[in-house]
Amino acid sequence: MRIAGRKVTAKTVLLYAIVITVTIVMLMPFAWMLSASLKLSRDVFAFPIEWIPSQPQWQNYVDIWTKIPLALFIYNTSKLTIIVTLLQLLTSSFAAYAFAKLNFPYKNTLFLGYIATIAMPWQVYMVPQFLLMREFGLNNTHLALICLQAFTAFGVFLMRQFYMSIPTELCEAARIDGMNEYQIWARIMLPLSKPALSTLTIFTFVSTWNDFLGPMIYLTKTELKTVQIGLRMFISQYSAEYGLIMAASVVALIPVLVVFLSLQRFFVEGIASTGLKG
Numbered sequence: 001m002r003i004a005g006r007k008v009t010a011k012t013v014l015l016y017a018i019v020i021t022v023t024i025v026m027l028m029p030f031a032w033m034l035s036a037s038l039k040l041s042r043d044v045f046a047f048p049i050e051w052i053p054s055q056p057q058w059q060n061y062v063d064i065w066t067k068i069p070l071a072l073f074i075y076n077t078s079k080l081t082i083i084v085t086l087l088q089l090l091t092s093s094f095a096a097y098a099f100a101k102l103n104f105p106y107k108n109t110l111f112l113g114y115i116a117t118i119a120m121p122w123q124v125y126m127v128p129q130f131l132l133m134r135e136f137g138l139n140n141t142h143l144a145l146i147c148l149q150a151f152t153a154f155g156v157f158l159m160r161q162f163y164m165s166i167p168t169e170l171c172e173a174a175r176i177d178g179m180n181e182y183q184i185w186a187r188i189m190l191p192l193s194k195p196a197l198s199t200l201t202i203f204t205f206v207s208t209w210n211d212f213l214g215p216m217i218y219l220t221k222t223e224l225k226t227v228q229i230g231l232r233m234f235i236s237q238y239s240a241e242y243g244l245i246m247a248a249s250v251v252a253l254i255p256v257l258v259v260f261l262s263l264q265r266f267f268v269e270g271i272a273s274t275g276l277k278g
Contacts, residue, residue, distance in 0.1 A: 092155030100163035162196035198266030
């Protein structure tokens with residue numbers, strides 16, 4: 001078979017068929033969520049599925065702002081996500097520069113010890129963390145979540161892998177020109193590491209925005225809660241308002257999509273250049 005002067009093999013057709021099938025399967029839950037957000041709660045689980053509602057309930061997107069303080073929850077989530085993301089970019093890139101380009105005693109041992117914490121599930125040490133935050137008087141505050149999430153071993157590993165690909169001679173030349181380590185990091189390493197920073201931004205933004213367990217443990221006051229905790233408020237004592245839950249979920253998903261689509265070009269480049277592929 002030839003298309004536009006190019007020979008198309010059976011292997012190519014099969015590959016595209018598999019990719020299209022996987023894409024459809026991955027997108028179906030999001031399509032169902034969008035469809036359910038325009039239905040009454042009693043019609044959400046009706047079978048066969050009515051993908052395009054005959055009577056769309058646009059009122060669901062109005063009610064979600066009055067049934068619960070959704071705007072406040074989105075503000076709280078945005079504040080936490082932006083602060084945590086910025087702090088992780090700062091701390092991860094700074095620590096990664098030291099591990100990648102500086103020489104100090106036990107550097108590799110410290111790096112391996114720090115990276116080893118990735119293998120430890122958060123559930124293992126979340127109780128000691130909670131007790132520690134309570135002793136500091138940070139329980140029921142956003143500052144507790146910010147302090148706990150400001151540092152990430154994965155972010156240090158990601159940035160270090162990228163910095164290792166930058167020639168050390170570039171740093172040495174900058175030192176000869178009179179730059180100190182802070183200037184080299186800020187003026188040379190950071191501008192060159194946009195792909196890795198974009199990748200870390202996406203990972204951090206998505207994980208912080210979608211965090212449920214952390215806010216549920218540390219935040220009990222309604223005025224401090226995040227959007228993921230707020231979604232649970234649509235579950236009443238006797239029934240769940242699934243139509244409103246889906247509508248609020250669609251609204252909560254929009255910032256994540258915006259960030260990913262804005263940085264996806266750098267994301268692909270960052271994954272390839274930091275050695276995380278394959």
